[in-house]
Amino acid sequence: MYKYNDFDEAFVRTRVAQFSQQVARRIDGSLTEDEFKPLRLMNGLYLQLHAYMLRVAIPYGTLDSRKMRQLAHIADTWDKGYGHFTTRQNIQYNWPKLSDVPAILGALADVEMHAIQTSGNTVRNVTADHFAGAAADEIADPRPYAELLRQWSTDHPEFQFLPRKFKIAITGAPNDRAVTKAHDIGLRMVTNAAGEPGFEVIVGGGLGRTPLIGQTVREFLPEADLLPYVEAVLSVYNLLGRRDNKFKARIKITLHETGKEELSRMIEERFEEIRGSFSGADQALLEEIRAAFAPPAFKTAPTDAHYAAQARDPAYRAWADTNLARHRNADYAIVTVSLKAHGATPGDASSAQMRVLAELAETYGHDELRISHEQNVILPHVHKGDLPAVHAALKAAGLATANVGLISDIIACPGMDYCSLATARSIPIATQIAERFKELDLEHEIGPMKIKISGCINACGHHHVGHIGILGLDRAGVENYQITLGGDGTETASIGEKAGPGFAYDEVVPAIERLISAYLETRLEPAETFLAAFRRLGPAPFKAALYPEEGNRNAA
Numbered sequence: 286m287y288k289y290n291d292f293d294e295a296f297v298r299t300r301v302a303q304f305s306q307q308v309a310r311r312i313d314g315s316l317t318e319d320e321f322k323p324l325r326l327m328n329g330l331y332l333q334l335h336a337y338m339l340r341v342a343i344p345y346g347t348l349d350s351r352k353m354r355q356l357a358h359i360a361d362t363w364d365k366g367y368g369h370f371t372t373r374q375n376i377q378y379n380w381p382k383l384s385d386v387p388a389i390l391g392a393l394a395d396v397e398m399h400a401i402q403t404s405g406n407t408v409r410n411v412t413a414d415h416f417a418g419a420a421a422d423e424i425a426d427p428r429p430y431a432e433l434l435r436q437w438s439t440d441h442p443e444f445q446f447l448p449r450k451f452k453i454a455i456t457g458a459p460n461d462r463a464v465t466k467a468h469d470i471g472l473r474m475v476t477n478a479a480g481e482p483g484f485e486v487i488v489g490g491g492l493g494r495t496p497l498i499g500q501t502v503r504e505f506l507p508e509a510d511l512l513p514y515v516e517a518v519l520s521v522y523n524l525l526g527r528r529d530n531k532f533k534a535r536i537k538i539t540l541h542e543t544g545k546e547e548l549s550r551m552i553e554e555r556f557e558e559i560r561g562s563f564s565g566a567d568q569a570l571l572e573e574i575r576a577a578f579a580p581p582a583f584k585t586a587p588t589d590a591h592y593a594a595q596a597r598d599p600a601y602r603a604w605a606d607t608n609l610a611r612h613r614n615a616d617y618a619i620v621t622v623s624l625k626a627h628g629a630t631p632g633d634a635s636s637a638q639m640r641v642l643a644e645l646a647e648t649y650g651h652d653e654l655r656i657s658h659e660q661n662v663i664l665p666h667v668h669k670g671d672l673p674a675v676h677a678a679l680k681a682a683g684l685a686t687a688n689v690g691l692i693s694d695i696i697a698c699p700g701m702d703y704c705s706l707a708t709a710r711s712i713p714i715a716t717q718i719a720e721r722f723k724e725l726d727l728e729h730e731i732g733p734m735k736i737k738i739s740g741c742i743n744a745c746g747h748h749h750v751g752h753i754g755i756l757g758l759d760r761a762g763v764e765n766y767q768i769t770l771g772g773d774g775t776e777t778a779s780i781g782e783k784a785g786p787g788f789a790y791d792e793v794v795p796a797i798e799r800l801i802s803a804y805l806e807t808r809l810e811p812a813e814t815f816l817a818a819f820r821r822l823g824p825a826p827f828k829a830a831l832y833p834e835e836g837n838r839n840a841a
Contacts, residue, residue: 481510525543698746700738752814
């Protein structure tokens with residue numbers, strides 16, 4: 286894991302001191318809210334429906350036990366005893382007092398964390414595959430490249446006032462777990478004919494009110510060219526991106542209006558202009574960074590305890606089936622800890638649960654944790670012999686829900702319970718769906734299922750790329766929920782199709798139940814997923830299930 290050097294430490298401490306003075310001036314009235322707004326946004330502080338919200342960066346989703354314990358301490362000391370993990374691999378505190386924010390930022394700096402560039406029209410927190418450094422299918426660990434991009438983009442003088450916010454995601458594996466095709470820049474590690482590693486560069490993805498899948502502008506970019514090429518993309522966007530209309534300011538609109546061919550030409554031209562100015566300094570820095578991400582010293586020990594537990598304990602076996610993923614070391618497993626207990630708010634973790642996770646990482650996980658864009662927590666390196674002990678500790682903490690990848694493992698934004706932009710509630714819909722399908726005891730029969738819920742058109746819940754997406758809107762003061770079908774955030778990415786008219790708040794769960802019944806009736810075999818069935822059959826049978834009254838009218 287990357288450790289701050291003297292420059293990093295001084296930089297973050299200076300920002301804390303600077304913002305502390307700005308907060309003091311806001312409190313004493315020297316700054317109006319309008320004057321304060323751009324200053325607080327530069328430091329991740331939002332004004333939500335009921336209180337300020339502080340968004341803390343967890344770069345590329347990686348942290349250790351010390352950081353996690355500090356996040357728990359902050360939740361207890363200055364918030365309401367919990368935090369909310371987001372789809373950007375950040376953590377949000379929903380109830381801090383403005384006067385306490387400087388102390389929170391100081392506490393974050395004590396453990397090499399901050400809230401810089403978690404808001405504003407700049408390069409946001411660089412996200413990565415949450416199995417990075419552990420996945421069996423990985424070409425290379427993408428986190429050194431993500432850290433290189435983080436250092437380069439932080440306070441970059443050219444890119445602090447972009448036309449709009451800018452998001453970069455990176456994966457080191459062919460199986461895309463980072464939703465790269467729905468980002469402003471998506472980077473997928475690939476190899477060329479000679480077996481050399483590099484990147485497929487995808488530009489212009491994004492969700493929100495104009496959802497688009499990104500387009501490949503470079504099939505293969507040598508890894509040594511990564512930084513100048515990304516800078517070229519941002520330079521061209523900074524020049525062309527619209528500033529007259531924030532709804533048309535993202536690079537996806539720039540690509541659409543300019544055309545892929547012309548935009549690619551401009552990127553390549555700018556790339557050639559600036560490539561030489563890097564002079565290998567970025568590669569020297571990359572090598573320094575790479576050393577910080579050396580794999581842990583994996584232990585050699587018997588794995589019998591895991592297989593014995595699977596044989597004797599059905600609850601453990603169910604958890605192992607859903608919450609474990611294949612590790613590159615055959616004696617290890619990747620553990621996904623679900624923050625989606627049935628009826629719980631997706632992504633929320635109490636301070637007590639954070640401390641349990643920190644303890645497990647320290648004791649059994651080589652002191653590493655990851656936050657996933659799916660709002661869960663990962664223990665990336667757990668020896669199979671230790672899995673029963675990990676499961677027992679998780680169970681005692683209410684964290685052993687065996688539902689990762691199933692219908693109750695729902696992504697949901699905070700919605701109208703917290704967010705000032707939201708037009709409908711997300712959290713209650715998520716909890717009701719989870720509880721209903723637990724009651725029906727259908728989760729495992731349904732199999733892999735991605736339900737994603739957004740409380741407004743900004744799509745923070747990624748509903749466009751859900752197998753089933755749910756978008757909450759305001760219709761004349763009444764909550765109305767649109768359903769989309771067939772979305773996908775993986776390497777076969779697609780935007781979901783709008784099924785038809787929206788549903789009232791109390792109609793959503795019955796509609797989803799009808800939809801799932803139609804899937805179970807029409808799939809070829811239990812192994813055929815909902816997404817595969819939708820792609821095979823098209824929307825017709827699913828729309829018929831959602832809107833049975835249409836079929837009745839047609840029959841009449």
